[in-house]
Amino acid sequence: MEKNFRNLISITDLSIEEIDHLIDVANDIVENPDEYIDICKGKKLATLFFEPSTRTRLSFEAAMLELGGSVLGFAGASSSSAAKGESVSDTVETVGCYADIIAMRHPKEGAPMVASRRTTVPIINAGDGGHFHPTQTLTDLLTIKRKKGELGNITLGLCGDLKFGRTVHSLIEAMLRYDNVKFVLIAPEELRVPEYIREELRKSGADWKEVESMEEVMHELDVLYMTRVQRERFFNEEDYARLKDTYILDLEKLETAKEDLTIMHPLPRVNEISVKVDDDPRACYFYQALCGKHIRMALILNLLGIK
Amino acid sequence: MNIDGVTTGIVLDHIKAGKGIKIYNYLHLDKLSCSVAMLQNVKSSKYGKKDIIKIDELIELDYEMLGYIDSNITVNFVKDGRLLKKEHLDLPETLTDIIQCKNPRCITSIEQEIEHVFKLVDREKKTYRCAYCDVEHKEYK
Structure with missing residues (x-):
């Protein structure tokens, strides 16, 4: 199926057909795990978590590792340059030089949208405050x-x-x-x-x-x-x-x-x-x-x- | 009261009474060197009262901003004393850097020099929502 979206910011970015396709692929991963073992070899996922999370961050990292890719990132604003006052735009533009895809959680609503406007690397909203968690x-x-x-x-x-x-x-x-x-x-x-x-x-x-x-x-x-x-x-x-x-x-x-x-x-x-x-x-x-x-x-x- | 007609320039007509000064300020008309007239509370058969702004020069207009402040405005372009064209405004689909998001949880509250973007979500109710946090802008209503 042709991909019509470059980022995932809100669940409404996806059509019913696109959701169905993702569900089909998720089921195929379980049925045919061998086909997916090295499918992302050489690709890197950056997990930029400006606030704490257990399941979401670890599931993203486990997902990429199971696909044969690598992960990098940080698990709190205090361990990134955000603590020095760096903007989301600058952080993302920098990380875009190192990673092929970014999953991001931020306490401010709309932060992933800002990120998506500053990099060509796909952005996944992993939760932006009380706003979205697609x-x-x-x-x-x-x-x-x-x-x-x-x-x-x-x-x-x-x-x-x-x-x-x-x-x-x-x-x-x-x-x-x-x-x-x-x-x-x-x-x-x-x-x-x-x-x-x-x-x-x-x-x-x-x-x-x-x-x-x-x-x-x-x-x-x-x-x-x-x-x-x-x-x-x-x-x-x-x-x-x-x-x-x-x-x-x-x-x-x-x-x-x-x-x-x-x-x-x-x-x-x-x-x-x-x-x-x-x-x-x-x-x-x-x-x-x-x-x-x-x-x-x-x-x-x-x-x-x-x- | 009589104000001379514009020879070559722009007449903003049918401005809701009281909004003329806001438009004057938003368009920075005080910075122009040409003649500018702002008429307030002019009699109008359509609205009862209206404001009019006459600018004695053809300048670039921010239609997005004008449409947001008052979508009933008529813009008349005049050249050599003749009406060149008349444009009716509409509520813009998108507003960029015209209004500010007031949600303290919005990324626009901390990110440096970020554009404040609003999307029209309900034309009838004139509802705009922040493109980042989706919070409704209340000031307009």
């Missing part, structure tokens, strides 16, 4: 596709902090493009999705509802996407104390769930999913982290023009 969305889409066989015809529950969670907003926007997806938004009133997302849901004509209780809707769900309810998001301690347990998933709450429910979480988890759920076959959040490596391998290959 490779997490690709990870989520691959996980749903692998577990459910398709990206349409499902009831998707999203639970927890739906107001500030960028992964939730991107996933809703991405899933709105598929047929017959029912959205069940489970959140306290304080943490409901922002108005622009509600507006998009209304415009799309999708079936959606907002509820406060997880138990009330558990039996309907095909996928349950959990997020963390953070203490600092509440105006007062009493509200937090009142609501926090409501949004902790445990085995008791799962009693009414479907046998083939897919439980997802972008991780890191703090306490919103009981560790006892980890051994339940429906728990897919660590599998989701594995999917993250596969889809990033597919993305690297695509942006380098290899596959």
